[in-house]
Amino acid sequence: MNKNPLIPKPHKIIGINRETDLESTFRIEMDTAPVMGQFYMVSIPRIGEMPISISGIGQGWIDMTIRNVGKVSQAVHFLDMESTLFLRGPYGNGFCLEEFKGQHLVIAAGGSGIAPVRPIVEYYYNNQHEIDKLDLLFGFKTPDAIMFGKDIKRWKERFKTILTVDDACGIWDGECVGLITGYVKDIKLSEYDRMDVIIIGPPVMIKFTAAEFIKRGVSEERIIVSMERRMSCGLGKCGHCKIGEHYICLDGPVFRYNDAFKMID
Amino acid sequence: MGWKFTNTAFNDLFAGLTEDYIILAPKRFVNRGRFSDTDLIRYDEVKKSDDIIWKEKSTFSPKEAVFPVTQTLFYFTEEAFREPQPEEKQYLVFLRPCDINGIRRPDTINLKNGPEPDSYYANLRKRVRFVMIECTESFDNCFCVSMKSNITSDYDMAVRLTDDKVLLEIKNDDFLRYIRSDIPKIEFRPEFVLENKIKVNVPEVDEMPAGVYEHEMWNEYKSRCIACGRCNTTCVTCTCHTTNDIFYDDNSLAGERRRTWASCHVDGFTDMAGGISFRKDNGSRMRFKVLHKIYDYRKRFGEHMCVGCGRCDDNCPEYISYSGCINTLNKVIRETVS
Numbered sequence: 001m002n003k004n005p006l007i008p009k010p011h012k013i014i015g016i017n018r019e020t021d022l023e024s025t026f027r028i029e030m031d032t033a034p035v036m037g038q039f040y041m042v043s044i045p046r047i048g049e050m051p052i053s054i055s056g057i058g059q060g061w062i063d064m065t066i067r068n069v070g071k072v073s074q075a076v077h078f079l080d081m082e083s084t085l086f087l088r089g090p091y092g093n094g095f096c097l098e099e100f101k102g103q104h105l106v107i108a109a110g111g112s113g114i115a116p117v118r119p120i121v122e123y124y125y126n127n128q129h130e131i132d133k134l135d136l137l138f139g140f141k142t143p144d145a146i147m148f149g150k151d152i153k154r155w156k157e158r159f160k161t162i163l164t165v166d167d168a169c170g171i172w173d174g175e176c177v178g179l180i181t182g183y184v185k186d187i188k189l190s191e192y193d194r195m196d197v198i199i200i201g202p203p204v205m206i207k208f209t210a211a212e213f214i215k216r217g218v219s220e221e222r223i224i225v226s227m228e229r230r231m232s233c234g235l236g237k238c239g240h241c242k243i244g245e246h247y248i249c250l251d252g253p254v255f256r257y258n259d260a261f262k263m264i265d
Numbered sequence: 266m267g268w269k270f271t272n273t274a275f276n277d278l279f280a281g282l283t284e285d286y287i288i289l290a291p292k293r294f295v296n297r298g299r300f301s302d303t304d305l306i307r308y309d310e311v312k313k314s315d316d317i318i319w320k321e322k323s324t325f326s327p328k329e330a331v332f333p334v335t336q337t338l339f340y341f342t343e344e345a346f347r348e349p350q351p352e353e354k355q356y357l358v359f360l361r362p363c364d365i366n367g368i369r370r371p372d373t374i375n376l377k378n379g380p381e382p383d384s385y386y387a388n389l390r391k392r393v394r395f396v397m398i399e400c401t402e403s404f405d406n407c408f409c410v411s412m413k414s415n416i417t418s419d420y421d422m423a424v425r426l427t428d429d430k431v432l433l434e435i436k437n438d439d440f441l442r443y444i445r446s447d448i449p450k451i452e453f454r455p456e457f458v459l460e461n462k463i464k465v466n467v468p469e470v471d472e473m474p475a476g477v478y479e480h481e482m483w484n485e486y487k488s489r490c491i492a493c494g495r496c497n498t499t500c501v502t503c504t505c506h507t508t509n510d511i512f513y514d515d516n517s518l519a520g521e522r523r524r525t526w527a528s529c530h531v532d533g534f535t536d537m538a539g540g541i542s543f544r545k546d547n548g549s550r551m552r553f554k555v556l557h558k559i560y561d562y563r564k565r566f567g568e569h570m571c572v573g574c575g576r577c578d579d580n581c582p583e584y585i586s587y588s589g590c591i592n593t594l595n596k597v598i599r600e601t602v603s
């Protein structure tokens with residue numbers, strides 16, 4: 001086989017699930033398991049490449065939830081079952097689940113930031129004994145933007161789950177109005193080193209949500225974020241993802257917040 | 266070991282070298298320069314010594330020799346990928362000490378950053394040999410001494426040009442066979458520039474004070490910089506690039522994936538699908554570039570990225586002085602720290 005890391009490999013689409021008007025989850029045949037939090041460069045020849053994080057991992061497959069907002073993603077949304085997607089990766093570091101053993105874990109995700117945390121929640125849904133407690137805090141802009149609705153309903157049975165929608169109320173069972181940041185106070189915190197907080201979402205959401213947790217006494221080292229940046233190579237060469245001395249594709253996308261907050265674009 | 270050539274004999278040497286090497290050197294393109302009535306000097310193939318511009322600084326750096334502006338990664342046919350035929354050609358590049366030190370930066374990024382070396386870069390790079398052009402007097406805007414890039418020993422041959430003779434040092438014995446037996450041997454060691462008119466105080470801080478990022482010193486560039494990217498394209502150390510796909514007009518099923526130089530000053534560099542982008546104003550792009558050149562890169566790789574060739578200052582259409590900016594930054598840091 002070809003050893004050139006820039007040449008992608010064909011993978012078959014074995015499932016397509018529409019999440020929202022814009023987002024669909026593609027289940028893709030994959031014989032090696034990536035680490036949760038990593039990403040692939042996904043491409044369609046003659047159209048282009050884009051970085052996509054992993055939104056599900058199973059025996060012989062991975063899920064990728066793709067938002068129809070660019071040239072390549074648009075083309076992907078035209079694909080049917082059994083079509084081929086071209087992938088190279090996985091790239092970047094991921095979440096180290098080992099570190100969460102016995103911990104109280106809080107996951108706060110905004111918008112499509114829920115995609116990369118879905119495999120983590122799913123993992124603890126099936127292995128609840130590995131953590132002390134898991135709290136979920138999900139925020140979406142509108143009711144239409146809610147993704148993984150069925151999963152969330154299921155997770156809710158096992159974990160405290162707060163779902164917020166920026167500007168609507170009452171459409172979805174148990175949902176709250178407003179930004180995620182307003183609901184951080186509803187999470188009961190554990191002692192300093194017994195808890196970890198994962199925050200994923202748009203840059204402003206990360207910043208303000210982290211600030212709320214810090215205000216409540218959670219230290220920066222206990223907060224873990226995943227950063228999204230423009231990526232072209234995924235291999236530390238093209239420079240698009242660089243912030244300060246860090247390359248998000250190599251050193252990230254997952255960072256401890258005590259490192260991440262110092263990184264200024 | 267050194268040799269002394271007449272100009273004619275030196276041109277003859279080229280005849281021999283061109284049998285095995287493509288020689289790349291600074292060449293003049295009349296009236297093609299940045300400003301009206303100016304010439305463009307850039308790297309191109311030369312066949313004889315007389316074609317080389319010895320006494321002026323080149324507009325563009327020799328970076329193109331190791332890192333082409335556009336490069337095909339592979340071709341698509343229906344469902345298969347085909348890499349370009351591997352090239353075998355050997356290159357001999359005439360360049361100055363700052364540029365030899367400069368090319369170490371693209372080397373580092375492409376060969377050492379990340380899990381594995383870039384195979385395209387590695388494949389071309391190993392076929393490139395350097396002839397150092399002795400540089401004893403600096404040009405406008407040069408500040409190689411401040412950047413400690415005025416001296417190098419990383420070359421295969423070195424050459425000094427005077428009005429009536431050419432002196433050549435050979436460090437790589439592979440080149441001995443091109444020297445005719447009638448060429449007189451002499452002692453020759455190249456000298457280096459030891460002082461520039463422009464001196465830059467590079468801040469040597471371990472942690473950049475947070476205030477620097479938001480400092481008003483960057484505001485000046487918000488409107489002055491027009492985001493043309495010339496400072497990046499002429500820089501010997503800039504390595505950013507973007508990968509794009511194209512398909513052919515006559516057969517839309519066939520096409521290629523290629524990468525092309527990119528510039529952190531130019532709009533779109535950080536754009537993500539969906540509308541999020543970073544560093545929207547040109548002031549923060551200037552800050553990003555300057556800090557990369559003289560701070561971020563050193564934190565990661567242990568030496569500064571910038572080698573002080575001054576080409577960014579030579580070529581900025583808005584006469585923005587990058588070296589001046591570093592000096593201002595140094596002052597700002599000193600004020601912030603104290």
Ligand code: SF4
Nearest residue numbers: 500571572574575577
């Ligand atoms: S930043 Fe300017 S002076 Fe430094 S290496 Fe690049 S072009 Fe030369």
Ligand code: SF4
Nearest residue numbers: 490491493494496581
């Ligand atoms: S600093 Fe000058 S050369 Fe560089 S992008 Fe701005 S205007 Fe162009």
Ligand code: FES
Nearest residue numbers: 234237238239249
């Ligand atoms: S994506 Fe190219 S350097 Fe990170």
